[in-house]
Amino acid sequence: MSTPSTTVGGRAGAPRARRAWWPGRAGHAFVAPYVVLLIAFGVVPTVYAIDFAFTDATGRFAGLANFTSAAADFRFVPAIGHVALYLLFWLVALVVLVVGLALLLHGLTARAADRTLRFLYYIPGALAGAASVMVWLFMLDPAVSPAGFLLRAFGLGTFPQVIAPGHLPILLAVIAFWTGAGGWIVVMYGALNTISTDVLEAARIDGAGPWQIARRIQIPLLRKWIVYMVILAFAVGTQLFVEPQLLSQASNGVAGRDYSPNQLSYDFAFQNNNVNTAAAVSVELLVVGLVVAGLFVARSGFFDAD
Amino acid sequence: MTVKVRADGARTSGRARRRAAFMALGSAFVLAAAAACGSGSGGTTGGTQGGFREAPQTAGPLTVWVDSTRLAAAQLYQKQHPTVKMDIVTYDGDANGSNYLQTKVSLFNRTRKGWPDVVFSTQNNEASWAVQAGFTAPLNKGLIPQSTLSGWAPNANAPCTVNGTLYCLRNDLSQTVLWYNAPLMKKWGYEVPKTWEGFEALGQKVAAQHPGYLVGSAGDSFTPEIYMWAGKCGANQITGSRSITVDTTSANCTRMASLLDTLVKNHTMTMSSVFSSDFDKNQADKILMLPGPAWFGGALFQGTFKTPAGQVAAAPMPQWSGDPNPTVGNVGGGTWLLSAHSAHIKPATDFLTWVTTANDYQGKVAPGYPAYASAARTWLANQTASHYYANDISGPLQTAAGQVWSGWGYGQFSQEAIWAATVTPGMTAGKTVVSLLPAWKTAIANYARADGYKVGP
Numbered sequence: 001m002s003t004p005s006t007t008v009g010g011r012a013g014a015p016r017a018r019r020a021w022w023p024g025r026a027g028h029a030f031v032a033p034y035v036v037l038l039i040a041f042g043v044v045p046t047v048y049a050i051d052f053a054f055t056d057a058t059g060r061f062a063g064l065a066n067f068t069s070a071a072a073d074f075r076f077v078p079a080i081g082h083v084a085l086y087l088l089f090w091l092v093a094l095v096v097l098v099v100g101l102a103l104l105l106h107g108l109t110a111r112a113a114d115r116t117l118r119f120l121y122y123i124p125g126a127l128a129g130a131a132s133v134m135v136w137l138f139m140l141d142p143a144v145s146p147a148g149f150l151l152r153a154f155g156l157g158t159f160p161q162v163i164a165p166g167h168l169p170i171l172l173a174v175i176a177f178w179t180g181a182g183g184w185i186v187v188m189y190g191a192l193n194t195i196s197t198d199v200l201e202a203a204r205i206d207g208a209g210p211w212q213i214a215r216r217i218q219i220p221l222l223r224k225w226i227v228y229m230v231i232l233a234f235a236v237g238t239q240l241f242v243e244p245q246l247l248s249q250a251s252n253g254v255a256g257r258d259y260s261p262n263q264l265s266y267d268f269a270f271q272n273n274n275v276n277t278a279a280a281v282s283v284e285l286l287v288v289g290l291v292v293a294g295l296f297v298a299r300s301g302f303f304d305a306d
Numbered sequence: 307m308t309v310k311v312r313a314d315g316a317r318t319s320g321r322a323r324r325r326a327a328f329m330a331l332g333s334a335f336v337l338a339a340a341a342a343c344g345s346g347s348g349g350t351t352g353g354t355q356g357g358f359r360e361a362p363q364t365a366g367p368l369t370v371w372v373d374s375t376r377l378a379a380a381q382l383y384q385k386q387h388p389t390v391k392m393d394i395v396t397y398d399g400d401a402n403g404s405n406y407l408q409t410k411v412s413l414f415n416r417t418r419k420g421w422p423d424v425v426f427s428t429q430n431n432e433a434s435w436a437v438q439a440g441f442t443a444p445l446n447k448g449l450i451p452q453s454t455l456s457g458w459a460p461n462a463n464a465p466c467t468v469n470g471t472l473y474c475l476r477n478d479l480s481q482t483v484l485w486y487n488a489p490l491m492k493k494w495g496y497e498v499p500k501t502w503e504g505f506e507a508l509g510q511k512v513a514a515q516h517p518g519y520l521v522g523s524a525g526d527s528f529t530p531e532i533y534m535w536a537g538k539c540g541a542n543q544i545t546g547s548r549s550i551t552v553d554t555t556s557a558n559c560t561r562m563a564s565l566l567d568t569l570v571k572n573h574t575m576t577m578s579s580v581f582s583s584d585f586d587k588n589q590a591d592k593i594l595m596l597p598g599p600a601w602f603g604g605a606l607f608q609g610t611f612k613t614p615a616g617q618v619a620a621a622p623m624p625q626w627s628g629d630p631n632p633t634v635g636n637v638g639g640g641t642w643l644l645s646a647h648s649a650h651i652k653p654a655t656d657f658l659t660w661v662t663t664a665n666d667y668q669g670k671v672a673p674g675y676p677a678y679a680s681a682a683r684t685w686l687a688n689q690t691a692s693h694y695y696a697n698d699i700s701g702p703l704q705t706a707a708g709q710v711w712s713g714w715g716y717g718q719f720s721q722e723a724i725w726a727a728t729v730t731p732g733m734t735a736g737k738t739v740v741s742l743l744p745a746w747k748t749a750i751a752n753y754a755r756a757d758g759y760k761v762g763p
């Protein structure tokens with residue numbers, strides 16, 4: 001008696017129970033590979049680095065010794081200064097120009113021009129990081145650069161003059177903008193398209209010009225996207241490596257050697273044979289990135305549902 | 307050195323120990339493990355006699371790392387010795403400060419496996435870190451007979467020698483000579499200068515009579531090795547295994563620096579690197595004289611600039627007037643290293659000996675001036691037979707090979723990189739070399755300390 005009823009109840013109840021037990025399983029299946037890779041190439045190396053940062057070469061707990069030895073190195077403070085200056089140029093340029101260009105692009109009425117420009121902006125982003133820096137090594141050499149006349153107009157006749165130490169923050173920001181901004185312009189453009197045309201129409205009827213629409217409607221609605229861009233750009237910027245490293249190799253060490261903390265970490269590990277101090281520098285970069293991201297998220301209400 | 311190797315050896319067992327200690331929390335256990343580490347690493351470093359403990363020998367293939375230029379050497383050896391099993395790997399040769407070899411060796415030291423048996427490096431200061439990392443095997447303690455080793459040009463293996471023990475073999479020499487355009491010198495009625503004072507005076511004359519023409523280049527990272535080294539400016543001396551002294555403001559340094567300043571100022575010495583597109587495009591056909599290493603002849607004039615035959619000639623480097631001991635500088639010159647971890651010491655040593663001394667490769671095929679003297683004679687005869695040069699370059703090159711000044715220290719830090727990052731940008735910004743000498747000194751001391759050297763007065 002009870003057996004059939006249990007069977008029936010079981011049969012009917014089973015799918016419902018499974019759904020309740022594991023609701024978004026399709027979503028989880030999609031996320032799972034990412035989580036596996038994140039653990040393998042993100043979490044495990046991070047834990048490994050933290051482990052190294054607090055131990056010495058023999059594996060004994062070293063307290064903050066690795067952090068103090070990194071800070072005491074003659075290259076450390078200049079490297080922080082270099083990256084801070086670079087970030088200033090790069091983040092300001094990114095926010096102002098990306099938002100500005102996205103707004104202009106969105107305001108274009110000619111669809112063909114709009115599509116062409118979007119494609120043009122995106123092209124540099126399609127080049128892999130190192131390859132796009134290689135392009136700039138040619139761009140910055142007045143002897144072979146298509147823009148050589150421009151460089152010479154600034155009084156920069158030779159490659160060593162172009163890459164003088166004082167020019168590096170701006171040069172690196174220009175390279176980073178060229179390689180990275182196109183993708184963000186396209187993202188911002190997409191975000192602008194989500195703003196309801198009714199809202200814009202209403203503003204226009206109320207007599208708002210393009211400037212007021214941008215300032216009072218579009219930019220406030222883009223805020224979360226801008227914050228997202230700044231968080232990622234900040235993390236990428238503090239980890240500056242490929243640009244100065246390639247520049248250093250191309251100039252035979254004249255510019256870009258030990259320029260950023262990330263390069264310093266690399267040098268500690270592989271030139272000075274000091275993996276623990278290298279790990280300490282990388283942990284510092286991680287902490288700075290996390291703190292800044294935390295501040296931006298908290299101040300902007302990034303995760304608030306509208 | 308021994309201490310550092312011991313630390314490396316202790317690292318793996320130390321990690322395992324720490325994990326166990328977390329669970330057991332026994333201090334006695336820690337002590338016992340530490341003692342075990344100490345004795346274990348004592349075994350891996352061997353005695354302090356300079357010998358080393360060989361890894362268990364096996365019959366597997368000989369792993370050889372070479373750069374693309376030296377690939378021909380490994381392939382020729384394989385062809386002549388078909389019974390030797392070889393695994394030839396090409397890599398960047400550690401060139402241009404890539405540090406590839408050091409990076410890999412430090413990773414192999416962590417995993418305790420993977421080291422190649424024999425490595426070619428384009429750098430000549432590899433011994434400075436490779437000995438410390440426990441990677442290179444001592445060669446003059448029984449592996450290679452002294453009768454063979456005495457065949458190298460005098461001082462050729464100095465960069466490979468640490469505390470009297472030889473840790474690598476020099477592939478080629480890069481002694482500097484004075485390259486010049488023979489027909490042009492003759493046409494303008496100039497004498498090839500024998501002294502630095504004469505060199506400077508001729509530079510002044512060229513600036514006045516033939517502006518645009520060059521007597522040298524000061525724009526390369528190896529500028530200090532051509533001028534400062536040859537002019538006996540010993541910017542740094544290695545005084546012990548981990549101690550150095552730095553002096554960039556001695557009389558010889560200052561007078562060479564002011565010579566460079568004079569010639570840079572009157573534009574007879576360019577600030578462009580001889581390998582830059584700017585130089586190739588605008589200045590390569592304006593060379594009257596160019597002090598530089600032996601390989602300038604083939605690699606630069608013949609290969610890069612495509613200077614026609616019958617123009618380029620070589621003369622001995624200028625000397626300070628009244629100096630009875632002629633000396634020259636040196637720019638690079640690759641080295642061969644034998645791994646102390648090799649499980650094929652015998653075939654590896656055979657290959658190493660062949661590749662550095664055999665006439666078949668060094669004398670007839672090698673692009674650079676062989677460090678092994680008898681191969682160098684064959685090589686020079688071949689160069690003369692090519693009729694590319696305007697004079698017989700064998701005399702100046704052969705003499706210079708024995709005159710490389712021994713007062714220039716081969717540290718773990720790269721002298722080229724330090725000059726490039728410190729002095730070159732200042733010169734580009736219009737500062738004089740003389741005014742940059744103190745900054746050069748500070749930079750050398752800083753980089754030396756970062757590599758663990760004690761910097762003396």
